Amino acid sequence: MTRALACLAAAVVVAGCGGGSEHTTTVSKTQTTRVQVIRPTGTKGFDPQTIYRTEGPGVVTLIALGSANEALGSGFVVDSNGYIATNAHVITNDAGANAKTVYVEFADGNRLPAKIVGTDPDSDVGLVKVDPGQMRGPNAKIEPLPFGSTSELQVGDPVAAIGSPFGEQQSLTTGVVSALNRDIQSLTNFDIGNAIQTDAAINHGNSGGPLLDGGGKVIGINSQIRSTGGGGEGVGFAIPVETVKRSIAQLRATGHASHAYLGISSVTLYPQLAQRLKLRVFAGALIDKVQSGGPADRAGLRGAQDHITFQGVPKIPVGSDVIVGVGGRKLGAAEDLSDLIGVQRPGQVVKLQIIRNGKPKTIDVTLAKRPGRGQ
Numbered sequence: 044m045t046r047a048l049a050c051l052a053a054a055v056v057v058a059g060c061g062g063g064s065e066h067t068t069t070v071s072k073t074q075t076t077r078v079q080v081i082r083p084t085g086t087k088g089f090d091p092q093t094i095y096r097t098e099g100p101g102v103v104t105l106i107a108l109g110s111a112n113e114a115l116g117s118g119f120v121v122d123s124n125g126y127i128a129t130n131a132h133v134i135t136n137d138a139g140a141n142a143k144t145v146y147v148e149f150a151d152g153n154r155l156p157a158k159i160v161g162t163d164p165d166s167d168v169g170l171v172k173v174d175p176g177q178m179r180g181p182n183a184k185i186e187p188l189p190f191g192s193t194s195e196l197q198v199g200d201p202v203a204a205i206g207s208p209f210g211e212q213q214s215l216t217t218g219v220v221s222a223l224n225r226d227i228q229s230l231t232n233f234d235i236g237n238a239i240q241t242d243a244a245i246n247h248g249n250s251g252g253p254l255l256d257g258g259g260k261v262i263g264i265n266s267q268i269r270s271t272g273g274g275g276e277g278v279g280f281a282i283p284v285e286t287v288k289r290s291i292a293q294l295r296a297t298g299h300a301s302h303a304y305l306g307i308s309s310v311t312l313y314p315q316l317a318q319r320l321k322l323r324v325f326a327g328a329l330i331d332k333v334q335s336g337g338p339a340d341r342a343g344l345r346g347a348q349d350h351i352t353f354q355g356v357p358k359i360p361v362g363s364d365v366i367v368g369v370g371g372r373k374l375g376a377a378e379d380l381s382d383l384i385g386v387q388r389p390g391q392v393v394k395l396q397i398i399r400n401g402k403p404k405t406i407d408v409t410l411a412k413r414p415g416r417g418q
Contacts, residue, residue: 089217094205099150102117102119102188102206103127103147104117105148107144107145114133116132118147118171119251120186120188123175123185125175125185126160126170127171128168128287129170130168130169130250130266133251134159134169135162135230139162142159145157145158149178152180153179153183156173158172158173160294160295161293165229165230165231166235166289167229167230168300170295188261189261190260191262191284192284193262193284196223198221199220200220200257201219201257203255204252208244208247209246216244217243221242222239225239226378227280231413232414233413235282236381236385237283237285238266238283239262241281243279244277245265245279254281262283263281263283264287265279266282301388301412302385303387303388303410304337304411305380305410306337306411307332307334307339307346308330309330309380310331310359311328312328312329313325315354320361326367329365330344330346332346332347338408338409339408344395345399347360347363348362365399369393369394370383371394389412390409390410392407392408392409393410394406394407
């Protein structure tokens with residue numbers, strides 16, 4: 044029901060490495076990691092061998108050195124200038140501090156020092172850069188991977204992973220897209236929307252690797268696994284490429300990324316709950332709390348006047364506004380609200396369609412910048 048109640052039975056484990064316990068895994072210096080996941084398109088069938096051969100060279104290992112350990116993760120080449128995308132948690136610790144030293148190891152054996160360009164903890168995206176001029180060898184070169192789109196991605200589309208889980212370099216696994224539009228944990232208090240769920244084997248050390256479609260185009264970055272035992276159990280998640288591209292563009296320009304903020308907590312409205320609350324709409328985001336002084340508060344949005352327990356779920360808000368649309372786009376669930384706000388910019392004015400006291404109303408809200416990590 045509420046976002047806080049999601050995933051009671053399973054733990055979310057970041058499928059890579061960084062500096063802490065919950066979002067990272069520390070391994071020995073002899074291990075390396077590299078990952079890539081793929082989905083075929085259209086009518087010519089799924090050919091993992093071809094994708095492995097053509098796109099594998101663009102997948103890299105990141106070796107992040109801290110004060111007391113070595114952490115390994117994955118990444119992929121963004122362009123011929125040496126920019127490489129990965130997860131933020133691969134190159135930072137739980138406090139958000141950058142690794143002191145980062146090396147990038149390529150499929151051909153080249154291992155170059157990298158500079159951290161920036162990290163986006165809200166999207167768990169990181170960007171590093173190497174100097175392509177330092178590549179050595181007769182066939183050494185930077186191999187960028189092209190970006191694709193998730194707009195036509197469907198549940199059941201095949202995917203494949205290329206990487207080095209647990210240090211086993213250039214391993215290939217295959218699976219399918221298990222679900223779309225999932226919400227997963229970021230490194231902050233905000234979720235990452237529109238994530239891709241896959242059953243392709245993803246394990247510790249896979250974080251930061253690309254999710255590819257059948258044409259070899261990036262459709263996401265592998266980020267997390269959901270597990271009861273800490274290992275890969277067929278429930279992995281990738282950050283969608285649209286989110287990745289927005290983060291990378293900001294990181295390249297300024298070294299940091301900013302995200303829009305509405306300032307509410309909400310629960311999903313569904314038909315039976317709507318009937319219980321005597322509402323005439325059956326879907327949307329039922330506001331619980333409104334952050335004092337935040338954008339929603341300044342716009343006059345109203346939170347819960349009271350709470351009830353319904354169908355075994357406590358603290359269901361009563362008497363609050365129900366957000367049913369953003370800029371004319373209807374909401375099916377509370378998660379849709381965060382996804383639609385997440386693609387906006389701080390300072391942008393959005394029109395929220397709400398139900399207040401049983402009547403429709405439109406409210407203009409000027410979005411703010413999300414609070415920083417730990418705030």
